[in-house]
Amino acid sequence: MANVGLLFVGAVLFMNGLMLLGKVDSRAAAVFNLFVGGLQVLTPTYLIIAANDDPKRIMLASGIFLFGFTYLYVGIGLLMGLDTTGVGYYSLFVAIVALGYSFVSFRLANDPPFGVIWLYWAFLWFLFFLLLGLKIEALTSYVGWVTAIEGWVTGVIPAYLLLTGYWVPENFHETAIALGAFGVLTFAALWFVLRRRAPRGPVQDYDTSGYPAGSHG
Numbered sequence: 001m002a003n004v005g006l007l008f009v010g011a012v013l014f015m016n017g018l019m020l021l022g023k024v025d026s027r028a029a030a031v032f033n034l035f036v037g038g039l040q041v042l043t044p045t046y047l048i049i050a051a052n053d054d055p056k057r058i059m060l061a062s063g064i065f066l067f068g069f070t071y072l073y074v075g076i077g078l079l080m081g082l083d084t085t086g087v088g089y090y091s092l093f094v095a096i097v098a099l100g101y102s103f104v105s106f107r108l109a110n111d112p113p114f115g116v117i118w119l120y121w122a123f124l125w126f127l128f129f130l131l132l133g134l135k136i137e138a139l140t141s142y143v144g145w146v147t148a149i150e151g152w153v154t155g156v157i158p159a160y161l162l163l164t165g166y167w168v169p170e171n172f173h174e175t176a177i178a179l180g181a182f183g184v185l186t187f188a189a190l191w192f193v194l195r196r197r198a199p200r201g202p203v204q205d206y207d208t209s210g211y212p213a214g215s216h217g
């Protein structure tokens with residue numbers, strides 16, 4: 001059930017990335033954020049009830065709420081035209097807590113690939129904080145691209161591998177190394193490419209009432 005949610009997390013990240021890049025209308029994206037946000041609140045609730053007080057299963061399911069609430073917050077904020085600072089500072093909270101879930105994945109769940117994926121999410125939510133909380137609008141294009149890419153790398157592809165049985169422990173360390181290397185090289189290269197393409201002069205205003213979101217099942 002959680003893996004199905006992860007698939008749609010990839011979809012909402014991809015859509016929100018396109019929204020930040022100006023390819024998707026913010027109000028249209030808001031509706032999908034509400035769909036996925038609802039799913040990502042119902043799913044961990046069910047998983048926790050079905051966990052029979054197993055602390056490990058409850059811990060793993062609890063992280064899904066971080067993202068479910070993000071999507072709901074974003075969807076409602078977009079439809080109501082709310083200021084973005086609330087979701088921005090909530091994103092800072094998520095970024096910090098995601099580091100703890102990364103540790104859990106590495107040390108307690110013995111799942112290094114998801115340990116790296118949680119680091120991806122910590123980085124992305126910190127970018128959301130910079131863009132939406134501190135309103136550093138020059139980051140808009142960079143955050144849009146990172147969001148769209150992470151939708152596939154941390155959502156769609158892992159969910160597909162989990163659902164089809166190809167997410168196997170035998171390859172965990174190699175997968176984690178490949179994910180880490182891809183993230184560092186891709187996002188660093190993207191930063192330099194976008195910096196070189198940036199126009200010299202004043203930064204144009206960006207309507208931060210249209211803002212992002214993302215999650216893990």
